[in-house]
Amino acid sequence: MSEHIVSPKVYLIIFAALMLGTGITVWAAFQNFHQFNIVIALGIATIKATLVVLYFMHARYSPGRTQLVIVCSVFWLAIMLALTLADYDTRPHDMTLAVPQVFYCV
Amino acid sequence: MSNTPPTSDLELPSTHYLNATYGSGIRSWLLTTDHKRIALLYLASVTVFFFIGGVLATMIRIHLLTPGGALVTPETYNKLFTMHGVAMIFFFLIPSIPAVLGNFLIPMMIGAKDLAFPKINLLSWYIYIIGGSFVLYSFGTGGLDTGWTFYTPLSSVYSNSAVTPAVIGIFINGFSSILTGLNFIVTIHTMRAPGMTWFRLPLFAWAHYATSLVMILGTPVVAITLLLAGLERMFHLGFFNPALGGDPILFQHLFWFYSHPAVYIMILPAMGVVSEIIPTFARKPIFGYSFIAGSSIAIAVIGFLVWAHHMFVTGESTYAALTFSFLSYLVAIPSAVKVFNWTSTLYKGSISWDPPMIYALGFIGLFVIGGLTGLFLACLGLDIHIHDTYFVVAHFHYIMVGGAVMGYVGGLHFWWPKITGRLYPESLSRAAAVVLFIGFNLTFFPQFILGYLGMPRRYHTYPPEFQVLNVLSTAGASILALGYLLPMIYLTWSMRYGKVAGKNPWPATGLEWTTDSPPPTENFHVTPEVTWEPYDFQNRPDLGLAAGTRPLAPAQGDD
Amino acid sequence: MHRTGDLYGHFQTLEQQKETATLGMWIFLVTEVLFFGGLFLTYTINRSAFSTAFGIGSNTLDITLGAGNTVVLILSSLTMAMAVWSAQVGKKKLVSIFLIATLGLGSVFLGVKAVEYKQKFDHHLIPGRGFDMKYHPAHPMPGDDPKELALEKKEVEEAFSHDPDINAHGQLYFSLYFGMTGLHALHMIVGAGLLIWLIKGSFTGRFTPQYNTPVEIVGLYWHFVDIVWIYLFPLLYLIDRHR
Numbered sequence: 075m076s077e078h079i080v081s082p083k084v085y086l087i088i089f090a091a092l093m094l095g096t097g098i099t100v101w102a103a104f105q106n107f108h109q110f111n112i113v114i115a116l117g118i119a120t121i122k123a124t125l126v127v128l129y130f131m132h133a134r135y136s137p138g139r140t141q142l143v144i145v146c147s148v149f150w151l152a153i154m155l156a157l158t159l160a161d162y163d164t165r166p167h168d169m170t171l172a173v174p175q176v177f178y179c180v
Numbered sequence: 181m182s183n184t185p186p187t188s189d190l191e192l193p194s195t196h197y198l199n200a201t202y203g204s205g206i207r208s209w210l211l212t213t214d215h216k217r218i219a220l221l222y223l224a225s226v227t228v229f230f231f232i233g234g235v236l237a238t239m240i241r242i243h244l245l246t247p248g249g250a251l252v253t254p255e256t257y258n259k260l261f262t263m264h265g266v267a268m269i270f271f272f273l274i275p276s277i278p279a280v281l282g283n284f285l286i287p288m289m290i291g292a293k294d295l296a297f298p299k300i301n302l303l304s305w306y307i308y309i310i311g312g313s314f315v316l317y318s319f320g321t322g323g324l325d326t327g328w329t330f331y332t333p334l335s336s337v338y339s340n341s342a343v344t345p346a347v348i349g350i351f352i353n354g355f356s357s358i359l360t361g362l363n364f365i366v367t368i369h370t371m372r373a374p375g376m377t378w379f380r381l382p383l384f385a386w387a388h389y390a391t392s393l394v395m396i397l398g399t400p401v402v403a404i405t406l407l408l409a410g411l412e413r414m415f416h417l418g419f420f421n422p423a424l425g426g427d428p429i430l431f432q433h434l435f436w437f438y439s440h441p442a443v444y445i446m447i448l449p450a451m452g453v454v455s456e457i458i459p460t461f462a463r464k465p466i467f468g469y470s471f472i473a474g475s476s477i478a479i480a481v482i483g484f485l486v487w488a489h490h491m492f493v494t495g496e497s498t499y500a501a502l503t504f505s506f507l508s509y510l511v512a513i514p515s516a517v518k519v520f521n522w523t524s525t526l527y528k529g530s531i532s533w534d535p536p537m538i539y540a541l542g543f544i545g546l547f548v549i550g551g552l553t554g555l556f557l558a559c560l561g562l563d564i565h566i567h568d569t570y571f572v573v574a575h576f577h578y579i580m581v582g583g584a585v586m587g588y589v590g591g592l593h594f595w596w597p598k599i600t601g602r603l604y605p606e607s608l609s610r611a612a613a614v615v616l617f618i619g620f621n622l623t624f625f626p627q628f629i630l631g632y633l634g635m636p637r638r639y640h641t642y643p644p645e646f647q648v649l650n651v652l653s654t655a656g657a658s659i660l661a662l663g664y665l666l667p668m669i670y671l672t673w674s675m676r677y678g679k680v681a682g683k684n685p686w687p688a689t690g691l692e693w694t695t696d697s698p699p700p701t702e703n704f705h706v707t708p709e710v711t712w713e714p715y716d717f718q719n720r721p722d723l724g725l726a727a728g729t730r731p732l733a734p735a736q737g738d739d
Numbered sequence: 740m741h742r743t744g745d746l747y748g749h750f751q752t753l754e755q756q757k758e759t760a761t762l763g764m765w766i767f768l769v770t771e772v773l774f775f776g777g778l779f780l781t782y783t784i785n786r787s788a789f790s791t792a793f794g795i796g797s798n799t800l801d802i803t804l805g806a807g808n809t810v811v812l813i814l815s816s817l818t819m820a821m822a823v824w825s826a827q828v829g830k831k832k833l834v835s836i837f838l839i840a841t842l843g844l845g846s847v848f849l850g851v852k853a854v855e856y857k858q859k860f861d862h863h864l865i866p867g868r869g870f871d872m873k874y875h876p877a878h879p880m881p882g883d884d885p886k887e888l889a890l891e892k893k894e895v896e897e898a899f900s901h902d903p904d905i906n907a908h909g910q911l912y913f914s915l916y917f918g919m920t921g922l923h924a925l926h927m928i929v930g931a932g933l934l935i936w937l938i939k940g941s942f943t944g945r946f947t948p949q950y951n952t953p954v955e956i957v958g959l960y961w962h963f964v965d966i967v968w969i970y971l972f973p974l975l976y977l978i979d980r981h982r
């Protein structure tokens with residue numbers, strides 16, 4: 075399996091993109107987009123992370139097995155977050171966090 | 181009754197991994213990177229913890245002979261069941277088959293000289309020893325009374341027992357598990373011999389691949405969880421303490437995210453062992469190889485989606501409870517596929533009753549009972565009544581002891597000739613297997629009834645009407661103990677005085693049986709090239725089946 | 740296991756060895772994703788429950804230092820990637836230079852973090868005894884911007900009027916702040932150790948186009964640590980800046 079050597083030019087372009095992303099994140103944080111602030115912040119962070127994984131970590135040029143490993147790690151993290159939030163988000167909203175109620179049908 | 185061909189007077193190979201010395205005696209063991217020696221290091225250490233857990237179990241059962249509690253104070257009783265759980269789960273069950281049999285066999289099964297990362301393999305063992313030492317320190321300086329589940333805020337705020345060293349020890353031990361899983365996954369991907377394709381792998385390897393997936397994806401979460409609980413205890417933080425705004429349910433989510441898949445770490449390797457033993461002693465290829473392989477992966481994946489079925493009555497939302505209940509029923513399906521396939525393998529097979537086979541058959545029966553009772557618990561309405569009763573205790577002991585431990589002991593019996601080059605006394609070992617089976621059922625079946633009748637778990641007393649069943653259970657436990665002690669004795673005896681086994685005494689079809697018993701340090705003198713399918717008893721002239729063996733039954737039946 | 744040249748005895752070829760090492764590091768990074776993941780889950784649950792406390796806690800962080808550190812760390816990822824490239828094309832001197840640059844930038848990051856931690860200590864914001872979100876507004880430090888301080892004071896008072904337990908909930912935020920950035924910093928220190936080991940090797944010209952696996956896999960680890968920070972920065976520093 076021959077190695078694909080990524081050129082410094084690509085690295086510099088990705089670096090510039092990461093800097094741009096950081097700048098936009100900070101700027102957006104000072105604007106009031108209501109509930110979208112978090113979406114924008116995490117969205118840009120994810121784009122930056124993806125660029126680092128694809129180009130700095132050479133995932134774009136790695137065998138399919140490596141890409142499967144990466145996808146699986148994200149997927150498993152998503153399982154942990156999603157199913158736990160499925161519990162918290164489906165509780166009645168007038169409860170405080172530390173006092174969950176259990177409703178029996180007796 | 182046995183189809184195993186009689187072995188002629190054989191001799192042990194002159195040099196093998198046990199007598200190969202590189203450096204002085206004890207140093208060559210403590211600094212070894214040979215996966216086979218590391219497996220034996222683990223064998224010794226997990227046996228120590230099994231013994232400790234066993235002594236604690238004995239004390240529990242003696243205490244429960246009378247309703248008032250015969251042996252210890254209530255506070256000490258809490259410590260007994262906690263330490264029994266911690267020792268058995270984290271330091272015996274989780275490492276046992278992977279670290280002992282997996283380490284020993286996987287390189288040989290795939291035709292490699294060692295695992296991918298031999299030094300990390302040794303590091304895994306040292307991490308286990310260090311973690312175990314912290315936990316033993318905790319046991320020795322006041323013990324632990326929080327339950328092996330460390331629910332907060334008892335563990336992180338209110339308990340007066342030695343929680344912090346125990347939590348540190350389990351945290352450290354987690355990395356032993358992680359590194360073993362990492363080693364296995366990479367080894368199976370990159371170190372297979374020429375011709376050893378994925379679908380020629382022994383099912384033991386598939387089982388350990390699936391187990392390793394669970395190890396690497398789940399263990400880090402319990403590590404961070406216990407770290408947070410420990411930090412909370414040490415620095416009075418508030419993650420899980422309601423008085424400071426924290427949430428005990430969050431701890432439970434994080435804890436069970438690992439601890440449920442952990443039970444699959446405990447059972448999948450045992451299923452792999454059974455998948456090796458059944459075709460060997462039915463003298464037939466296994467039925468549905470690819471389905472058994474696929475079901476191992478399916479169990480590993482779906483096993484991550486069911487954790488909150490441990491929390492039905494602790495305060496999760498009804499919607500979450502419904503979801504997790506449904507998913508818990510789903511996870512039973514791949515297990516059922518395996519049981520079906522093993523049974524179909526037996527059909528029209530040429531069954532021989534060697535000791536490993538008795539353990540494997542016992543496994544199938546007991547695992548079915550344990551697994552089905554798990555479905556009872558997954559039913560929301562029923563769980564409200566039987567949660568935290570002896571029904572749960574019986575359920576998980578059927579799987580972990582009737583399943584995983586029988587798989588471990590059966591596997592030890594199956595591969596003992598390969599590991600030591602010796603056979604063990606046949607009649608005694610068959611008897612011991614039966615003693616184990618009887619003792620086990622006598623110990624734990626009454627507990628299903630006790631739980632159904634309402635006896636709570638983790639209680640140091642019980643109402644007088646439950647005494648008969650408790651006494652039966654304790655009586656069974658003494659027989660069970662005999663069933664464990666007998667193999668410890670005769671297996672040790674056999675290391676010196678057992679009949680020499682030769683390369684392939686059963687015979688079985690795996691690559692590991694083509695090399696010497698005990699194997700040389702580099703496993704194979706020449707790198708093998710695999711050209712045959714697994715469990716193919718007909719096309720293996722190299723196996724040296726004794727003359728006059730009856731013709732092999734076809735796998736699909738002769739309709 | 741014995742080694743002949745760069746090839747360890749249990750491997751058949753250098754190619755197999757490289758494939759094994761790389762897969763091993765990727766799988767290790769999977770475990771790290773789940774390890775940090777537990778903390779991210781704790782953060783998510785706690786932030787949604789105590790958004791006010793998290794907001795004012797976040798506003799006590801210095802955004803210039805945080806953003807600056809982000810730039811420094813991403814730059815160190817660039818130099819790390821360039822170190823791998825240098826080894827791949829055989830420019831041995833550049834390997835050392837880029838590795839040293841990476842280590843230097845990483846050290847700058849850790850130094851800034853130490854400054855930030857010290858600031859939190861001075862402001863009585865370390866969780867435990869003595870934690871008090873009202874302390875800093877009541878006790879200005881030299882170098883504080885009076886406008887910022889007034890804003891902080893107003894915010895804290897308003898938060899206390901709505902939620903008397905702000906100190907407890909604020910402690911949750913800071914426990915997570917120190918826990919997550921502390922774990923991240925620990926990983927960086929390990930990374931620094933690995934870089935020192937690589938730098939030593941690079942001085943002997945060890946890393947060539949034929950054998951540069953150690954640089955590659957330490958690079959993978961370093962980039963992962965960078966990615967964790969890419970998420971930590973907005974989640975810890977930028978919760979409620981739009982006040």
